[in-house]
Amino acid sequence: MKIHIKGGRLIDPASGVDAKKDLYIAAGKLLAIGNAPNGFTANRVIDATGLVVCPGLVDLAARLREPGFEYLATLESEMEAAIAGGVTSLACPPDTDPPLDEPGLVEMLKHRAQSLNQARVYPVGALTQGLKGERLTEMAELVDAGCVAFSHADAPFADSQILYHALQYAATFGFPVWLRPQDSALARHGVAHDGPVATRCGLQGVPVCAETVALSTMLILARETGARVHFARLSSAEGAEMVRKAKRDGLNVTCDIAIHHAHLTEMDIGYFDSNCRLDPPLRSQRDRDALRAALADGTVDAACSDHTPVDDDGKHLPFAEAEPGATGLELLLPLTLKWAEESGTALAAALARVTSQPARVLNIDAGHLTTGHAADICLFDPERHWRVAPESLKSQGRNTPYIGLEVRGKVRYTLVDGQIVYEAK
């Protein structure tokens, strides 16, 4: 299949290109940018007039719910959501049932995903067996099976010594470790930011120190062990400041936020809206503003969807009993554009947060448009407004705080390996 993408605005954050240029694709690879190669005849010409042509999005946290939670979502439904959202590469956390702690499970997941021929799935392996925080997994075996990094999802470690050894062992092989900084004891029973809304609503709070205490330990252990650590889903101004300082001091760490935390605050909980029951919790406006600034100044490397499909049974409950999480794959792009517009960030710089930069964290050859490399491309209409409604989502999870919100930016085509895998009707 030879494809000619014609007349679009090409934005490739990795190379700094932002210009009207055509793309030529053949045999799954990007053949040329700008002028047609000699003798190129396209089987398909995509008229990209008025569209932005950018690398396919790279999402650092998307729960596909397989294995174990197929009643909440399946690979089929969530991979469809991914490509409808322009996401061509995604990392899935190990918090499945059983957790991704054995090479067989990882191979199975990769195989299932590949057979669907949609987005590329990068499993993040469990750091300890069963995510119990006690015994290390066979990390090298898991990497051979296809894991790109190791994480502990939201599970606690039995003690700091286990974390210390896990980081030492991962550092031996140079495997990246993704950690969610939250002290489980300080966050115990907490369901909302420990601030005025939790106080008013009588909800158990998760104090900011639950994040900063864990972060402080993890930063010291990262320095001590030399492990390459990525912090997943920061939620507070103080947390962002600690990472900023660590980076300034030369520590080789990266971090991300869930895109929700660039937009929502504890106030959005309103009258106990369980769609705003998220983990980490939505914090104060001050925290949100600091995270937006940190995303702009590069302290935060990437924004992720933190995609978590939950069914109605899990959300139709009193706030504290509701399952945390929101669906997000199809909203990552519009919510990133919304942040860019509101913060005055250039489109190319904003797209870097969901393409080239997360690809760098993942250490994969993706998130850029380079001749000779795989053609994973997203074409979106930056001016198209649409209203978020349950029926507008492909994901099996319809749980999102943004129901009813009008957003801007709609994916028109998604290409993986030079194949059109999604085309908006």
Add this chain to the structure above:
Amino acid sequence: MWLNPSNPQLDKKGQLHHLLTLEGLPAEILWQILDTAKAFVGTKVKKVPLLRGKSVFNVFFEPSTRTRTTFEIAAKRLSADVINLNVTVSSQTKGESLLDTVDNLSAMHADMFVVRHGESGAPHFIARHVAPDIHVINAGDGRHSHPTQGLLDMFTIRHYKKDFSSLRVAIVGDVLHSRVARSQIHAFSTLGCPEIRVIGPKTLLPAQVESLGVHVYHDMRQGLKDVDVVTMLRLQNERMQGALLPSAQEFYKYYGLTPDKLAAAKPDAIVLHPGPMNRGVEIDSSVADGKQSVILPQVTFGIAIRMAVMSIMAGTK
């Protein structure tokens, strides 16, 4: 769904449809409830036909004797049919979801649900999912709200003190876990009380409690200085030892209401307690039974307040 999205407790005409919390209720509605209750206290008639033919379901997901009984008496005095459901020992233990329980009860043609639940926000959740002609009254949810208790406290205070606009009030003890404290704070603010104080150790005060419009004191004598009203909160047994407090004895020494600490308040200050009391933990017997205590009148007025709330709702269809 809410009848009135800007205020889930009101109908489209702005009248009381559900009573879920005292936060966000207009002062006129609070005064309306207090005035209506006053008429019920004044009357000698034991039974009035205002709710004849209506079914009031007491749906208690958490055990309670006192509150449930006063709701039952109030509904019966209004001639309603009362059905008591102790859900803790029936469907919930069989795994039925809260939503299913509510749907089933709605199908039994209830007119009013009186709900107590251990989770904050559960009555909001139920109110959002019931049919639009069903009223929901919160009889206490988690740490969030206990609006009829807050109202009966206001009624009691008004009975003895008349005017809220010159009162200095103090709420003492476990504010963190107290739905009564939250209800009182909102009611005091709405009714124009100029100075609301909370007194307790830092472990029993919620984060940024000042955001509710209160002044914080950790020293009880300072906090009680020149106040007109003292509300003592119940300290639950499970909080008496552990990481929040070392012991009931130490709590009593620093935050228990004794005659000597009460002396810091105005000489005519009144003392409230939502019950049940822990004598010798948060309050000394000589104060609980003393002449400044209005704890028993609170119980009496509680029936009138619940009659007022139910009759106002029944009248707003």
